[in-house]
Amino acid sequence: MDLPIRLAKDSKTPIYHQIEEQVKALIAGGHLQAGTALPSIRALSKELEISVITTRRAYLNLEQQGFIKTTQGKGTFVAEVEADKKKEVTVAAIYQALEKGIETGLRHDYSIEQIEEVFTEIIAKLKEKGEKANGELD
Amino acid sequence: MDLPIRLAKDSKTPIYHQIEEQVKALIAGGHLQAGTALPSIRALSKELEISVITTRRAYLNLEQQGFIKTTQGKGTFVAEVEADKKKEVTVAAIYQALEKGIETGLRHDYSIEQIEEVFTEIIAKLKEKGEKANGELD
DNA sequence: TATACTGTGTATATAGATATAAACAGTATA
């Protein structure tokens, strides 16, 4: 099973953290159901072309946060996560991410209207590509 | 002179990079005019309660990118930056930041409409606080 | 039972980020 995860190589964000965030989003958003088997740390490290230590770090953190459950010899599975928690994680993540985007605009001295314009433009491009369905941007 | 810079301590982004991005935004957005003196690396390190090495790293990178100009013994000043470059930096930064926010929403299985809702909510809060004027979010 | 997978632990190594400190060289002012 391949996870739809992409690493931004030019990003200053640690790799393990990128993995963590993306897996969390998939779980909170319902793409990954409780009980679903995740790729092994070795498989994921091969797929993403990174070290096992790094994938392990991501999985460890996710397990500590209650999103996954790991058993030696068996593998790693999506945990049961309360709907409330999923909702909370989702809302917080999206709110913060959008807030950050808006803040970037303001910091560049863009007006709210200008920021809205850019936002609308991106959304328009999305609709044009029908990207709602596959859920990703380039 | 105090720079309106804030470090996100819980962020995984390196400190020097946070400084870099924020100073770049201030310059590109016109908040900092060419010739303006920036705080010395020592003053900034004191203000932000970080190491001189870290502030220097940020300033070095900004200088390499042509945003500032540094002279031993005199200090560091905002460089002349072409309007085209400023515009490009601004548009790219805002576009990418908003795009990332939208992507976060999609990854959490939010529809475009839902994402728009959150965006609108944030903007409404902004307008409510009259934050357009001071240009920052909490 | 052997093999192939799984996670866990350990080791070594390198690069990056950041801290503190000291010294040197340049600038500005009293």
Place this chain on the structure above:
DNA sequence: TATACTGTTTATATCTATATACACAGTATA
């Protein structure tokens, strides 16, 4: 000229992130 600032260089140190490798223990299947 002394002092206070400026940036530059160097050194030492610690922590984090990541890489590679190996061995151990657990699971599943042929």
